[in-house]
Amino acid sequence: MTGGEGLLGIGEAASRSGASERALRYWQQLGLITPTGTTPGGLRRYSEADLARVARLRELQELLGFNLEEIRQVFDNEDRLEELRAEYHSEQTDAARRRELIAEGLQVRSRLRETVEAKIGALQRFLGDLDAQRERLQRVLDDGVPGGPPREAAQPAGSRR
Amino acid sequence: MTGGEGLLGIGEAASRSGASERALRYWQQLGLITPTGTTPGGLRRYSEADLARVARLRELQELLGFNLEEIRQVFDNEDRLEELRAEYHSEQTDAARRRELIAEGLQVRSRLRETVEAKIGALQRFLGDLDAQRERLQRVLDDGVPGGPPREAAQPAGSRR
DNA sequence: CCTGACCCTGACGCTTACGTCAACAGTCGC
DNA sequence: GCGACTGTTGACGTAAGCGTCAGGGTCAGG
Structure with missing residues (x-):
């Protein structure tokens, strides 16, 4: 050892x-x-x-594709939450103060959550476009390749609706 | 102009x-x-x-966080699909060949799809962890901040179940 | 106390994805 | 066909995020 x-x-x-x-x-x-x-x-x-x-x-x-500076901010937040937890456990912290601390913890997480959710949304749009293309090709294939040729133009995501 | x-x-x-x-x-x-x-x-x-x-x-x-080399590969795929489409439209392309071409197009998209889906999955795990933390804090807040202190340790995603 | 494996701090190098500048060329409206 | 603008090709600079040495120091086992 x-x-x-x-x-x-x-x-x-x-x-x-x-x-x-x-x-x-x-x-x-x-x-x-x-x-x-x-x-x-x-x-x-x-x-x-x-x-x-x-x-x-x-x-x-x-x-998430964060750079080290952004990661430092996330860590700063989390370390701050550690401090809050420490204060939370202190004897001389009353209920009102504790609620504040928890609320701050929630806020920090909510901000990060939004970032993550935005990213997921973008990726899902991307995936949707990809699936639409796949389905179109699949239909052409299933229909026994009729006269209708597969039309397509590489276009950025977010083009549905 | x-x-x-x-x-x-x-x-x-x-x-x-x-x-x-x-x-x-x-x-x-x-x-x-x-x-x-x-x-x-x-x-x-x-x-x-x-x-x-x-x-x-x-x-x-x-x-997607791809670097330019990875993007080049995606573009290569898509450009290949363009070629396939061109051949597809050619007069001297029979039905069997057309099916092949479409099948290849589907394959290319399926590969990219998997990459994207893996990424979404990872982000969703991440989001799930974040939400779990939020819910725990929220419960503590709703319960009027009782004796039970909010326990927590910063841990990587994928820790649910 | 000595060796071998592990580790330390600089310090310079490298890759990606461009930014920036110099020196010169093309385009367009009049 | 001239001026104002726009564009061209090098070539060097830069920032992040490490890789890779050199020249030592540290630590556990025998």
């Missing part, structure tokens, strides 16, 4: 997360992924939570 | 498509967008069809 505790060296963290060591260091430089611990000698030690954060980063990057 | 015919100079084409002149030239260099015509002096002249192709390129780029 390599880890003195449950923490991983950067090599293991890299291979488990699928990212490169260079990327992990770079993301740390940007303040995106900070390893939970460091050895006295200055070696990075990653926790499972760190790996989860890496996975999330890659998801935002590849699925 | 600028155009001798229905064709546009690169400036007009750029401002109408929303792309830059530089981008149009660059895309042409990569073989992605070739203006329909050129003047005897070598000036590019863009047709409406060219603009549609530009719009499609930008869609693939921004919506």
